[in-house]
Each structure stands twice: as structure tokens, then as C-alpha cells.
Amino acid sequence: MRSNVFQVDLSRGEISSFDTPLEIVRSYLGGRGLNMYYLYKYLKPKIDALSPDNVLIFGTGLLTGSGLPNSGRFNISAKSPESSVLGDSNCGGFFGPELRFAGVDRLIITGRAEKPTYVYVEDGKIELRDASPYWGLNTLEVQKSLREDLGRDVQIACIGQAGENLVRFANIINGVKNAAGRGGLGAVMGSKNLKAVVARGNLGVPIAHPEQFVEKVREIRDYLTSSKIVQTLGRVGTPLLYEVSNHLGAIRTNNSQLNAFGDTLDAEVVHQYVEKMLSCYACVVHCRHRNYGGEGPEYTTTVLLGANVGISDTQQMVELNNLCNDLGMDVSSTGTIIAWAIELYQKGYLNRKSAGRELEFGDYEMVRSLMTDISRRTGLGDVLAESTRAVKHFGEETKDFLIAVKGLPQSDPHDCRYLKSFALGIAVASRGADHLRNRPTLDIMDLPPELMKKIYGVPIDNNPTSYRTKEHMVYFHENIYSIIDSLGICKFVCHGFNSPRLLGYEHFSDLIKVATDLDFTRKDFEEIAQRIVDLERMINNREGITRKDDTLPKRYFDEPMKLRLGKGHRIDREKFQEMLSGYYRLRGWDENGSPSPERVRQLESLYG
Structure with missing residues (x-):
């Protein structure tokens, strides 16, 4: 079986490759497991996560791209610039399979390019290309531009302005909303002057027993599609969890000062703003929403960019979801940090002058403008772009109102x-x-x-x-x-x-x-x-x-x-x-x- 690794040194412009020994594959499989194996090996302790010393790993799973149901996931790993500990994010979509089709199971990226760069991968060959024309574009724009220049058959993992500006909770996006969201790994890409990784593959994934494989795929697909939870997720997506949790009184509301919210974020209400349901690679669930202007929201978004910041208007929550994806920021950190800032305003740690505006729960225009300011690092947005590190700016006692663990x-x-x-x-x-x-x-x-x-x-x-x-x-x-x-x-x-x-x-x-x-x-x-x-x-x-x-x-x-x-x-x-x-x-x-x-x-x- 194949489990190859390509190392890309952006500082030197050097590319090399080697195979993962079978013993190590048996010990860690692939994806997150092998990423951890290599991260422990190459990451030096206590380094600055935004320095060239950080190690950024794109790793596909042992079965990614095989054609088995729902085998489209991959992991991106590095030291987190948000928490300063382990950074690792699992992502769906189509990029992971395409990377394997291009003959690459794992990319280990080190150093820092002198100018904006993107990594181009095609059928076992890797090139470093100039990304200057794409620098400054948000996630949807850069993918559109790269496809215009390279062809529609490429898959792209990229950053938006938030990643370029080293927002500590910037994410890495492939497609409209598939995000490696947690830990600020988009800022790691930005710190390396790396705008995107682009994959085009024609090699496929080798299958040991093709006939048995086809039969097993059919069997697993039938088993999964008969499940009621799979059928429900395919109809309304992850927001189905909102109503049950809200009934319990377990919904984070107004920075967790309250624990229940309105029914305007129930799954059936959200579904009224959905054009159709979509899927990731080889998916039998189809839980992704295409809304009128983007994709989403997930259950996490309905709460973090809805109840937690006091937004009850369903359309407004959906629009904040779309903006967050386009800017390239993690919805969980965005919603938590903005809600924290609003409470700090309530408690007098911020005022109109220091915040540049009034901060109130439920103010859609304020939340929207603050998200944009965070991505550009302007005004209060520059402070909030530091995520949990902003405690140093506001005062140690403000940590008491911050809903975070280990800096995340x-x-x-x-x-x-x-x-x-x-x-x-x-x-x-x-x-x-x-x-x-x-x-x-x-x-x-x-x-x-x-x-x-x-x-x-x-x-x-x-x-x-x-x-x-x-x-x-x-x-x-x-x-x-x-x-x-x-x-x-x-x-x-x-x-x-x-x-x-x-x-x-x-x-x-x-x-x-x-x-x-x-x-x-x-x-x-x-x-x-x-x-x-x-x-x-x-x-x-x-x-x-x-x-x-x-x-x-x-x-x-x-x-x-x-x-x-x-x-x-x-x-x-x-x-x-x-x-x-x-x-x-x-x-x-x-x-x-x-x-x-x-x-x-x-x-x-x-x-x-």
C-alpha cells in the first residue's frame, strides 16, 4: 500500500519525498494519527507558532479518497497560534481525496516563502508558484481566480484576508465552507506567505481487492442510508440538534450568561433559508446546506453566531455564517470572542471610545462590522484578532468571562x-x-x-x-x-x-x-x-x-x-x-x- 510524504521547505524552495514505513502506518494508520507522529518528530518545543520554525502538515486518512462512503476527510496540523499548544483540524469536502489522487498522502511544510506563494500538486509532482495575484483575496475569490487560471478540475485549500493578517483564529477553507477551522491554522499559512495548496490528480487510490471492495461499498451504503439519523441529517443537517439542546436549557446564550434562546434557530426554521442539500466526497448523508448566498449553517454556527451573540433573526445568522466563511475565520472562536467583548462592554472594561462603537447583544450590524475589522486587524478588531491572548490587553480579571480552555x-x-x-x-x-x-x-x-x-x-x-x-x-x-x-x-x-x-x-x-x-x-x-x-x-x-x-x-x-x-x-x-x-x-x-x-x-x- 502507498503512504508517501512530501516535504516542502518554503525558505529554501526545496522539495523532497519519502515513504512512511509500514510499521508506522500500522501504528498510526494515517490522517490525524500520522500527522501526530510527524508533528512530534519535526516540531521543536516552545517555538513561536507564527515563525518559520512551525511545521504545517496536510495529511490524508488511510481510506481518504478510496470511494468508501464518507471517505473525504483529512487533517491539518501544526502548533496553534491561538492556543500555543497542539493545533489540529479535521476537514471534509473534496480537497483531501484530490490530494491523494495527485499522488500525495502527506505534505509537511516548513519555513517561510520570500513572497506570496502557493503549492501546486499534480500526479506526484510539486511546484512552488507565485501567489502575488491572489494575495488580498478572500476565500471564495481566490478559489474562483485560481480555477480561472488553472482549470475547473483543481481542488484548493486556501486562506482569506484573516489568514494573511495573522488573525489567530483564521481557518483554512476548501470549497465554500469546508473549513479546517480550529486553532488558527490559517494564520500559520499566512505567516509562511502561503496562500493556497492546489491539487489536481489523475492517479486514483490503489485498492487491494477491487471486487470485494465494490461489494463492501454497496453493503455499507445500504446500511447507512437505512439509518433514521442519517436520513434526518440529510434533510435538515446538523441544526437538528438545536431544538433538543434548547429544550434542555443547554444552549450557550449571550456569552453563556444565559442557557436558552428562541426557536427562530430551530432546524425547520433554518431550512426555510436553504436552497438545497449538498454532500462532501462519496457522502451518503448530504448534510450540507446551500443557502441563498453561501453554504451552511451548521449547528455550531446557529449557536455561536446566533444565540451566543444574541442574534435571533435567522437570515442575519445565515449571513454572518457566509461572511465568516468568506473572510476565512473559525466560527467557534469568532462567536465566542465577540460575545466575550460584548460582555466586557456591559461590565465596563470597554466603552464607546475604546471599542469604537456600542457593543450590544443582538446588534447584527455591529457583529458584522466587527467581524470585518477582525479580519483586517483594524481598531478593536486588531485586539480581538489575538483571540484569548487579548486578556493581556483587557486585564487578567477579564479571563473570568472567557469561555475557553487551554487558550482555545x-x-x-x-x-x-x-x-x-x-x-x-x-x-x-x-x-x-x-x-x-x-x-x-x-x-x-x-x-x-x-x-x-x-x-x-x-x-x-x-x-x-x-x-x-x-x-x-x-x-x-x-x-x-x-x-x-x-x-x-x-x-x-x-x-x-x-x-x-x-x-x-x-x-x-x-x-x-x-x-x-x-x-x-x-x-x-x-x-x-x-x-x-x-x-x-x-x-x-x-x-x-x-x-x-x-x-x-x-x-x-x-x-x-x-x-x-x-x-x-x-x-x-x-x-x-x-x-x-x-x-x-x-x-x-x-x-x-x-x-x-x-x-x-x-x-x-x-x-x-
Whole structure:
């Protein structure tokens, strides 16, 4: 099987390549796993994330582009300029498969180009080309211009003005809305004078057993399309989660000062602004919205650019979604940081003079103009472009109102004070306050105890407000999500993310066998997952992360929720610490949250 790596040194203009040894593929699979392997190898601890020393890795999954259902995902990794710890983002669309079709499984980019540059990849050959004509364009414009110049059959991962201006939560976009959003990796591209990576491929992906593969694709497609959750996602997309969470009183509202919002952001209302549903590569779900002016919104956007900033008008929320994508900024950080700024204005840390405007929840024109100012780094936007680092500007006490962990604003639309497993998840997630690393969505499904025990291997307290046994849930979901990200498959069709069924370890074994002829057992996957999570922790430990950083926003501990079923709930500090210790024990880490010296030596021995 093929697992090749191309190294691009932008400073020297040099390009080289090598193959990943089969032993390492078996140890980390691909995608997120292999990205972590190479990031630990090449990233120097404590470097400035916006310096030429940072390492930027584009990595496809073991099954990306194979033609299996929903196999269009890839990962981009680097040190985050937003959090100063691990930066890693999983992305869909069509770019990842095209990169593999072009004969490249992994790009490792170092240095800094002297002038605006883009990387062009075609059938095993890589060129560095002048991007000066495209510098200054936003994400939609640059893709349109590159296709006019190169042809419509290329796929492009690019940055907008936010990335060029080193906004610390700038993202990398391919297509209209497919974003490597978390951690500010678009700013890493901007710091390297790298405008885009362009792929055109005609090589395809080798398949070990073509006839069995075709039969397995048919079988998996039929299984997935018969699922009710897949059918519902295909009709209304991820906003379907809003109504349930809002009923619980678990929606982040007005910078989490409140925990419920109006019904104008319900999925059926949002769907009125949708032209049609779209899909990523080989997708059987079709959960993406094409709205009248862009694509989206996702559930995260409906809350972070809706309820969290007080925007109840559905059309306005959709327009903010489109603007955020075009500017090339992460919607989670954008909505969190702007909501934080509005609360600081309410509390007197900002005034009309220092903010350059009045800041009020629900003011659409203000939010829109502030987003543009952030992308251009003008006025207050220049300060907010620093994301959580803006605490240094506003004063240390303003951190008390900031909804972030490890320097990363929370992506999960849920107010985690009610959902204790969710709270533990965002506290220990390797890239900061993020739900896509380990969110135990099954905790809010009221599943039968016998089914929960079958899934998690131990009896689980299925009361979402309980602290008991939640570490087992986070541990399980963190493991399987790391495997999913390493295979290049979408979580929406996999076990645990939105359903207690769908694709799990047994399916993964079958799919890998027919595609690559490699054999993996459930035990193999569990060991690989532990290896990936441990290595991510080792990367963060090198950056100074310890137990003290596996925590939650102060508001979650000190302020009870005010509305609906969540009313009165908060996180008890002592019980949280008990959950955290339980999680560490499952991971085999010490009480400070570090893998043992023996484990570190074991993983480092794989580097030869």
C-alpha cells in the first residue's frame, strides 16, 4: 500500500519525498494519527507558532479518497497560534481525496516563502508558484481566480484576508465552507506567505481487492442510508440538534450568561433559508446546506453566531455564517470572542471610545462590522484578532468571562454545566475546549442501561447531570474518534457521535482489509487510539500543559445556569477533579496528567 510524504521547505524552495514505513502506518494508520507522529518528530518545543520554525502538515486518512462512503476527510496540523499548544483540524469536502489522487498522502511544510506563494500538486509532482495575484483575496475569490487560471478540475485549500493578517483564529477553507477551522491554522499559512495548496490528480487510490471492495461499498451504503439519523441529517443537517439542546436549557446564550434562546434557530426554521442539500466526497448523508448566498449553517454556527451573540433573526445568522466563511475565520472562536467583548462592554472594561462603537447583544450590524475589522486587524478588531491572548490587553480579571480552555475558545454549542460528561470532554481535549475530540453525545439519548454497558464495557450512569462513570464515556469516545480521524471517514456515519450504531471497529477492520489488505482487530484499534492520544499529550506536555490546564471556564464552576431544565446546575470543583483523576487512571497517566517515562520511551522508540 502507498503512504508517501512530501516535504516542502518554503525558505529554501526545496522539495523532497519519502515513504512512511509500514510499521508506522500500522501504528498510526494515517490522517490525524500520522500527522501526530510527524508533528512530534519535526516540531521543536516552545517555538513561536507564527515563525518559520512551525511545521504545517496536510495529511490524508488511510481510506481518504478510496470511494468508501464518507471517505473525504483529512487533517491539518501544526502548533496553534491561538492556543500555543497542539493545533489540529479535521476537514471534509473534496480537497483531501484530490490530494491523494495527485499522488500525495502527506505534505509537511516548513519555513517561510520570500513572497506570496502557493503549492501546486499534480500526479506526484510539486511546484512552488507565485501567489502575488491572489494575495488580498478572500476565500471564495481566490478559489474562483485560481480555477480561472488553472482549470475547473483543481481542488484548493486556501486562506482569506484573516489568514494573511495573522488573525489567530483564521481557518483554512476548501470549497465554500469546508473549513479546517480550529486553532488558527490559517494564520500559520499566512505567516509562511502561503496562500493556497492546489491539487489536481489523475492517479486514483490503489485498492487491494477491487471486487470485494465494490461489494463492501454497496453493503455499507445500504446500511447507512437505512439509518433514521442519517436520513434526518440529510434533510435538515446538523441544526437538528438545536431544538433538543434548547429544550434542555443547554444552549450557550449571550456569552453563556444565559442557557436558552428562541426557536427562530430551530432546524425547520433554518431550512426555510436553504436552497438545497449538498454532500462532501462519496457522502451518503448530504448534510450540507446551500443557502441563498453561501453554504451552511451548521449547528455550531446557529449557536455561536446566533444565540451566543444574541442574534435571533435567522437570515442575519445565515449571513454572518457566509461572511465568516468568506473572510476565512473559525466560527467557534469568532462567536465566542465577540460575545466575550460584548460582555466586557456591559461590565465596563470597554466603552464607546475604546471599542469604537456600542457593543450590544443582538446588534447584527455591529457583529458584522466587527467581524470585518477582525479580519483586517483594524481598531478593536486588531485586539480581538489575538483571540484569548487579548486578556493581556483587557486585564487578567477579564479571563473570568472567557469561555475557553487551554487558550482555545469553546466550539461546542452546548452549555456544559448541565452535561457533566461534555464538561470533562472539553477540559481534557488535546486541542482545547473542543467537542470533536471526545464528545459523548450518547449521554443525552437516555439509552437503556444494558446498551450503555455493552458500548462502554462497564455500567454507566445515564443521567447526564451525574458525575459518576463519565470518565469511561469520554475515554471511549476519544479513542474511537481518533481512529475515525485517522481513517479519513466522517464522524456522522460512525458509532458514538450521533448514534449508538453505525460504523464501528468491526466495520473499520472489514473496510481496511478490502481497501489495503491490512489486518486490524479491535484490540489493535484501541492500542492505536491510546498511542495517538498519548502522543498528543506528549506534544502538549512539551509546551507546558499539566493538570492545571485540564479545567473549565470559571463561569462553569461559579455561576449556576438560570433557565429551563438546566436551571441551578453548575460544575462542582471537587467532583470535577474526581472525574479528571478517573480519566487519568484510564489513560495510564500520572496525577499531573503525563504519560509515564516508560510510555514516552516506548513511543519515541518508533522513531528509530
